[in-house]
Amino acid sequence: MALEPKNPQEVIQLLKQIEQYSLKNAAPLPLEDDLKSKWSGIGFRMGHYNFVIAMEFVVEIMKFPPISQVPGSKEWVRGIANIRGNLLPIFDLQGFLDKTLTQIKRETRILSIAKNELNAGLIVDEIYGMKYFDQINFNPELDYNTKWKGYYNGGYALEGENWIVFNIQQLIENQDFLNVAN
Numbered sequence: 460m461a462l463e464p465k466n467p468q469e470v471i472q473l474l475k476q477i478e479q480y481s482l483k484n485a486a487p488l489p490l491e492d493d494l495k496s497k498w499s500g501i502g503f504r505m506g507h508y509n510f511v512i513a514m515e516f517v518v519e520i521m522k523f524p525p526i527s528q529v530p531g532s533k534e535w536v537r538g539i540a541n542i543r544g545n546l547l548p549i550f551d552l553q554g555f556l557d558k559t560l561t562q563i564k565r566e567t568r569i570l571s572i573a574k575n576e577l578n579a580g581l582i583v584d585e586i587y588g589m590k591y592f593d594q595i596n597f598n599p600e601l602d603y604n605t606k607w608k609g610y611y612n613g614g615y616a617l618e619g620e621n622w623i624v625f626n627i628q629q630l631i632e633n634q635d636f637l638n639v640a641n
Contacts (some may be wrong), residue, residue, distance in 0.1 A: 496593055496594050496595060497591055497592065497593065497594065498513075498591070498592045498593075498594045498597070498615075499514055499589055499590065499591045499592070500512050500513050500514055500589075500590055500592075500624065501514065501517050501520065501570065501586065501587075501588070501589065501590070502586070502587030502588060502589070502590040502622060503568070503570065503583040503584070503585065503586050503587060504583065504584045504585040504587065505552060505553050505556075505561075505583050505584055506553060506557075506559075506584065508603050508607075508623065509587070509620055509621060509622050509623065510611070510622065510623050510624070510625040511590050511592075511614070511615075511622045511623070511624055511625065512570065512572075512624075512625045512627060513624070513627070514589075516572045516573065516574055516627045517570060517571070517572060518571040518572060518573045518578070519542075519571040520568055520569070520570060520571070520586050521542070521568065521569045521571060521580075522567075522568065522569070523563055523567050523568070523569060523582070524540040524541075524542065524549075524569065524580075525540065525541075526538035526539060526540045526549050527539050527540075529548075529639075531640055531641055532639050532640060532641065533639055533640070533641055534551075534554060534560065535550060535551040535554030535555040535558075535560065536548065536549075536550055536551075536639045537549040537550065537551050537554075537582060540569075540580060542571070542580075545578075547571060547578060547579065547580045548578075548579050548580065548639070549569060549579075549580040549582065550579055550580065550581055550582065550636075550639075551582045552581045552582055552583060553582070553583075553584075554582075555635075555636060556606070556607045556610065557606055557607070561582050561583070561584060563582075564584075566584065566585045567582060567583070567584060567585070568582075568583055568585065568586045569581065569582060569583075570583055570586070572627060574627060574628070574631050575631075577631050590615075590617065590622060592615040592617060592622070596615055596616070597613060597614070597615060597624075598613055598614060598615065598616065599612060599613035600613065601613050601614040601615070601616070601621055601623065603621070603623055609629060610625060610626050610629050610630055611623045611624055611625055611626055612624070612626060
């Protein structure tokens with residue numbers, strides 16, 4: 460138990476002890492090389508599968524908002540939401556990929572994405588937050604063997620679970636995805 464210092468010399472001595480203790484017990488900062496070898500993304504569940512999407516595409520994660528339907532649109536186009544004064548089209552990602560609409564539950568979330576001129580909200584079953592992976596552990600052969608194969612090309616294993624990297628670029632270049640009218 461430390462004694463309370465009674466004069467300036469004791470205060471200085473106590474501060475030096477605190478500094479020595481801090482230097483001895485502080486966690487080291489990550490090396491710049493370690494930071495460069497990391498890949499991070501937002502983890503999400505779609506159906507029974509875990510995916511990650513690169514942070515560069517994600518604008519926001521939100522609860523399922525009130526939406527207005529868009530007449531004449533495809534079934535997987537759930538509608539448009541007013542998000543702080545901006546209209547955001549809401550698409551059911553699983554509905555687009557395998558024609559099975561996502562059941563909206565308490566844990567259902569919207570991934571707001573932006574790439575070039577496209578801004579959209581993608582419905583996913585659940586968000587798992589930030590995931591960090593060592594790039595050296597990327598496995599291009601990691602495969603879920605699903606009908607969504609064109610939208611990913613590998614992934615990571617982390618703590619016994621596979622995380623497939625979802626290819627948003629492939630999605631937004633798909634003419635079927637861009638053509639929302641019936």
